[in-house]
Amino acid sequence: MTLVKNGAVVENEWVTVDDDTIVPIDQPAIVSANRWRNEKERLRQRNVPIGLRLSSDAVVDDIADALDTIELIALEFPAFTDGRSYSTARLLRERFGFEGEIRAVGQILRDQAQFMLRCGFDAFELAPGANVDEWIDGLSEIAIHYQPAADTRTSTAVLRHR
Amino acid sequence: MYRYDAYDSQLVGERVAQFRDQVQRRLDGALSEDEFRPLRLLNGLYLQLHAYMLRVAIPYGTLSSEQMRMLAHIARRYDKGYGHFTTRQNIQFNWTKLEEAPDILTDLAKVEMHAIQTSGNTIRNTTADPFAGVAADEIEDPRITCEIIRQWSTLHPEFSFLPRKFKIAVTGAYEDRAAVRVHDIGLAMQRNEAGEVGFEVMVGGGQGRTPMIAKTIRDFLPKDQLLSYLEAILRVYNLAGRRDNKYKARIKILVHELGTEVFRDQVEAEWEQLRDAGPNLDSAEVERIAAFFDPPSYEPAETSGYNAKLFEDHAFSDWARTNVARHKQSGYAIVSVSLKPEGEAPGDATAEQMDAMAEFAERYSLGEIRVTHEQNLVLPYVRQSDLYALWQGLRTQGLSTANIGLISDIIACPGLDYCGLATTRSIPVAQRISRLFANLDRQHDIGELRLKISGCINACGHHHVGHIGILGVDRKGEEYYQITLGGRADENAAIGKIIGPAFSSDNVVDAIETLVNIYLEQRYDGERFVDTYERIGQSPFKEALYDAR
Numbered sequence A: 001m002t003l004v005k006n007g008a009v010v011e012n013e014w015v016t017v018d019d020d021t022i023v024p025i026d027q028p029a030i031v032s033a034n035r036w037r038n039e040k041e042r043l044r045q046r047n048v049p050i051g052l053r054l055s056s057d058a059v060v061d062d063i064a065d066a067l068d069t070i071e072l073i074a075l076e077f078p079a080f081t082d083g084r085s086y087s088t089a090r091l092l093r094e095r096f097g098f099e100g101e102i103r104a105v106g107q108i109l110r111d112q113a114q115f116m117l118r119c120g121f122d123a124f125e126l127a128p129g130a131n132v133d134e135w136i137d138g139l140s141e142i143a144i145h146y147q148p149a150a151d152t153r154t155s156t157a158v159l160r161h162r
Numbered sequence B: 001m002y003r004y005d006a007y008d009s010q011l012v013g014e015r016v017a018q019f020r021d022q023v024q025r026r027l028d029g030a031l032s033e034d035e036f037r038p039l040r041l042l043n044g045l046y047l048q049l050h051a052y053m054l055r056v057a058i059p060y061g062t063l064s065s066e067q068m069r070m071l072a073h074i075a076r077r078y079d080k081g082y083g084h085f086t087t088r089q090n091i092q093f094n095w096t097k098l099e100e101a102p103d104i105l106t107d108l109a110k111v112e113m114h115a116i117q118t119s120g121n122t123i124r125n126t127t128a129d130p131f132a133g134v135a136a137d138e139i140e141d142p143r144i145t146c147e148i149i150r151q152w153s154t155l156h157p158e159f160s161f162l163p164r165k166f167k168i169a170v171t172g173a174y175e176d177r178a179a180v181r182v183h184d185i186g187l188a189m190q191r192n193e194a195g196e197v198g199f200e201v202m203v204g205g206g207q208g209r210t211p212m213i214a215k216t217i218r219d220f221l222p223k224d225q226l227l228s229y230l231e232a233i234l235r236v237y238n239l240a241g242r243r244d245n246k247y248k249a250r251i252k253i254l255v256h257e258l259g260t261e262v263f264r265d266q267v268e269a270e271w272e273q274l275r276d277a278g279p280n281l282d283s284a285e286v287e288r289i290a291a292f293f294d295p296p297s298y299e300p301a302e303t304s305g306y307n308a309k310l311f312e313d314h315a316f317s318d319w320a321r322t323n324v325a326r327h328k329q330s331g332y333a334i335v336s337v338s339l340k341p342e343g344e345a346p347g348d349a350t351a352e353q354m355d356a357m358a359e360f361a362e363r364y365s366l367g368e369i370r371v372t373h374e375q376n377l378v379l380p381y382v383r384q385s386d387l388y389a390l391w392q393g394l395r396t397q398g399l400s401t402a403n404i405g406l407i408s409d410i411i412a413c414p415g416l417d418y419c420g421l422a423t424t425r426s427i428p429v430a431q432r433i434s435r436l437f438a439n440l441d442r443q444h445d446i447g448e449l450r451l452k453i454s455g456c457i458n459a460c461g462h463h464h465v466g467h468i469g470i471l472g473v474d475r476k477g478e479e480y481y482q483i484t485l486g487g488r489a490d491e492n493a494a495i496g497k498i499i500g501p502a503f504s505s506d507n508v509v510d511a512i513e514t515l516v517n518i519y520l521e522q523r524y525d526g527e528r529f530v531d532t533y534e535r536i537g538q539s540p541f542k543e544a545l546y547d548a549r
Helices: A033-046 A060-066 A084-095 A110-119 A132-138 B005-027 B033-040 B066-077 B098-112 B142-153 B224-238 B250-257 B260-274 B283-291 B304-312 B312-321 B351-364 B384-398 B427-436 B440-446 B505-522 B531-535 B538-547
Strands: A002-005 A006-009 A029-032 A051-054 A072-077 A101-106 A121-126 B045-047 B052-056 B061-062 B084-085 B091-096 B168-171 B185-191 B196-205 B215-222 B324-326 B332-337 B348-350 B368-373 B377-383 B451-454 B468-475 B478-485
Touching: A002 A132, A029 A033, A029 B451, A033 A051, A051 A060, A051 A101, A051 B538, A060 A084, A072 A084, A084 A101, A084 A110, A084 B224, A110 A132, B005 B033, B005 B098, B033 B045, B033 B196, B052 B098, B061 B066, B066 B084, B066 B091, B066 B098, B066 B351, B084 B351, B091 B098, B142 B168, B142 B185, B142 B224, B142 B283, B185 B224, B196 B224, B215 B224, B215 B260, B224 B250, B224 B260, B250 B260, B304 B312, B304 B384, B312 B324, B312 B332, B312 B384, B312 B440, B312 B531, B332 B384, B348 B351, B351 B368, B351 B377, B351 B384, B377 B384, B427 B505, B440 B505, B468 B505, B478 B505, B505 B531, B505 B538, B531 B538
Parallel strands: A029 A051, A051 A072, A072 A101, A101 A121, B168 B185, B451 B468
Antiparallel strands: A002 A006, A002 A121, B045 B052, B052 B091, B061 B368, B084 B091, B084 B348, B185 B196, B196 B215, B324 B332, B332 B377, B368 B377, B468 B478
16 A cells, blocks of 8 residues: 655555454554544553544544544545545544544545645545556646635635735 | 636646546546546536537636637537537537547637536536626626636535535526526525625525425525535535435435425534635625626617617517517617527537627627527627617528527427437427427417426426426337426426326327417416416316327
C-alpha cells in the first residue's frame, strides 16, 4: 500500500487492526469506532497514537468525545460514488476543529483527490497498482476554486476583490 | 449577460485539460469503462444507444449569438448537422465520438461554454425563467442568483458525489415559468414587509418514478444568505440521502421519509452552524455579477407599424398572438421561437437554424437568445417595430410555427430513438399528434394546452406536469401509452392523475383527440383545458375514452 500525504509518498507508520486482533502496544494503530467505544479506557492508556476508522455512514457527533485523544481518522470510501465522507471530513475540520490526519481509504480515484484535499483530507491510501506520480499531479489539476471549503485555498470571490 | 474573467476562463481551460487526459486514459485502456463512467458523467458525456451524447451547459438558458454560432459549428463539425435543446435549457449532441469530445470542449471554451456537471450525481445546470430580466411581473432578474449558484456549485468539492443528481430552479417573477415546484430546490423570489428581497425555499419536488411537488421549508430567506442555506440543504442530503436504491435516492424521498418538519429542522440546525462561516458572497462580488445583468438602454417606443401589420396579415397576427409576450419595456416584445414545427422532433434545431437565430438575435435582440425548459428559443429584446421583419425572417428558416403554449408545443424526451433508458418511443407520438392538430385555427381555438410525453418512467418528458401527460410503457415488447390529466408546472403546480388503462400506439393519438373534443364541448368561455378539467373532473373524459369501447 502506498500512502501519499501532503503531496508526497510517505512511510505508513500506522497499522490498521480489525476488531478481533490484539492492538499492538508499540505501534500507532487504527481501530474501528465500535472498538473505540468498547475499549476506550484501555486504548487511552497506551502511550502510542491511536486512530479511528469510520465507515461512510458514520455520524461525526457519535465520536466527538474521541477527538481530543485520537491523532488520525481514516474515512472509508466503499465505492468512489459514495460521497458522504467528503461532508464528514469537512465537519471534522471546520465544525470540530480536528487537526490530526484525515486519511482517505477504500475506492478512491486520483480524479477525486483534489475534491478530497479541499474537504480536509491530507492523506490518501492508494489502491495497489495506482500510478503515484499521476496521483500527485491530480492533487493540483485545477487551480481555481469558486467556493471556500475546509482548506486554505482562497476562493475566486475573494481573489477578485483584492 | 455574464462574461468570463481570467479566473472563469482558467477554470474551464483546466477542466478541459483534465478531461482530455481522462479520455486519453480511457482510449489507452488505463481506465476501464466502469472507472471512466463517473468521470465522463461529471462532464456531460453519456453512452447512448448508438453513440456518445454530449450535453452542453447553457447556464440558466442564456446564450449570446456568438455562442449560438459555435453550437451550429459543433453540430456541423462533430454531429450530423443538428442539436437537441433540452428541458434543462441545455443542448445535446447525440452523435459525437469519444475521441473528439475534448476538441468539442476546447471549441466551447472559446465562447465561454462547457459541459461541466451536465450529468452525474452533482448539482446540475441551474435553470431560470426564460423571460428573466424582461418579464413585466419580476422582482429581480433571477439570473444574478443563478450565476452565483453556478459558480458556487461548479466543482464543489463536497457535493460532486451526491446520492443522485440535483436540480435547482429560480424564478424572480410571480408567474412561474421555471417549474420551480418540480425541482430538488425551487427558489421563488419574494419581497418581505420591509421591502427586502429574498426567497421562498422549496425542497423535494421532482418527477421521475415518484413525482412530488416541492415543500416550502422557508418562507423568506434573505438573499445574502442563499449560499450558506443551500450548503446546509446539500450537506443534510449528502449525508442522509439514501444510497441503497438509485430510485429512492433523490432528495424528495428523504424529505418525504423524514417528513417536511424534521427535514427543515435538520437544515435549519446545520445552517445555524455555518451561516456565518459559510460561502455567502460579500456585496462587492454580488454587485460585480449583478452588473452583467443590468437592463440594456432601451430606445423610444415605436409601435404604429406593428399594429398596422397585425390588422393586415392574418398569419402574422396568429403568430403574434401565441409567440409574442409582453415586455416590461413599452415598445418592446419577448418573442418565443417554436422548435416544434409540424411533424418534427421537439427541441431539435439544425445548424442552419442555429446560425439564423444568431443572425436574428444580432439584428433584432441585442445579440441575446434564451432557451426555455419547454424546448423552445426566445429572443428577449425585440422592438415591436421589428416584429414583422423578424417573423418574415423566421419563416424562411422554418422557425415561425405559431404554436407556443398550444397542443402541438409538445415537450418530449428523446425516447427509444436515442436513449438507453427509454422503453418506448416518444418522438413519433409527438410527431403524430402535431400532424393531427396541424390546422392552426383549430389549435388556436383549443387554446393553451400543455402536452408532455415521456418514453419511460424516468419522466424526462415531464408528463407528470402536462395538462395532458403521456407516458410510454413497454408491455411484452409492445409500446403502450398511459394518459394523465391535470398536471401543471406553474405556480399552482400539480401532478397529473392517470385516467385509466393505457392505449396502444395505434390508439393513443385518437384518445388525445377524444379528450380535446370533450373539453371543447364542456368548456366555459375563457376556460383552458386544465381549467375545465379542474371544474368537471375526470369522469366525463374517462367515459368518453373507455365507455364507448
